[in-house]
Amino acid sequence: MSSNQTRCFRCVGDIPNMIKYGKTKSGNQRYICRGCGKTRVENYAYLAYKGDISQNIIQLTKEGLGIRSTARILNISTTTLLKRIVSIAKNISKPIISRGKTYEVDEMCTYIRHKKNYIWLVYALEKNSKTVVSFNVGKRTNKTLSHVLETLKLSEAKKIFTDRLKNYRYLIDEKLHSVKRFGTNHIERKNLTLRTHLKRLNRRTICFSKSLVIFTAVLKIYFWI
Secondary structure: OOOOHHHHHHHOOOHHHOEEEEEOOOOOEEEEOOOOOOEEEOOOOOHHHOOOHHHHHHHHHHOOOOHHHHHHHHOOOHHHHHHHHHHHHHOOOOOOOOOOOEEEEEEEEEEOOOOOOEEEEEEEEEOOOOOEEEEEEEOOOHHHHHHHHHHHHHOOOOEEEOOOOOHHHHHOOOOOEEOOOOOOHHHHHHHHHHHHHOHHHOOOOOOOOOOHHHHHHHHHHHHHO
């Protein structure tokens, strides 16, 4: 078998390209790839080990299913599902931002664990492509807003449209900043889409996020996959 790194990773999951490597405690035959050393079993008893499980998790998460709903459909434990969501999110990188573009920035209110613990989702939308280029989750403070705005400044943004929140006046250069009617139409419509697609962002729901880590991971999957 070729030792090429790319091909080596592709062969994992294809039993004919692997050699036998003993058996598991339950007696199932194990296989190993001689190139990368990865092992697998031909027929896994636990469904979470299946090769397509991560893609199914991504699809169901983007469709707005809650943790327990997804776990029931995939027939895996909620603990495994939470770990897999965090693992998937860690491998997602931010999109490459083009220079000289126009952006819209807005905030969306939700809560973590209980309805008195308010949290804000701040994100930036590229006006033409409707792509979310950056987001941050935290309290409605300059620090939370700055995390998103710094990304836009580094990309030499042509114009940044926001609502009338006074914090923006101190964080965005007057030449770049614009507050006008219909200036944030696209991102306001995106807010509605988010609340429709993600159950945890609905205004009246019992499916709100219990963990900030999981909430951030779900947003990364929704925005950038």
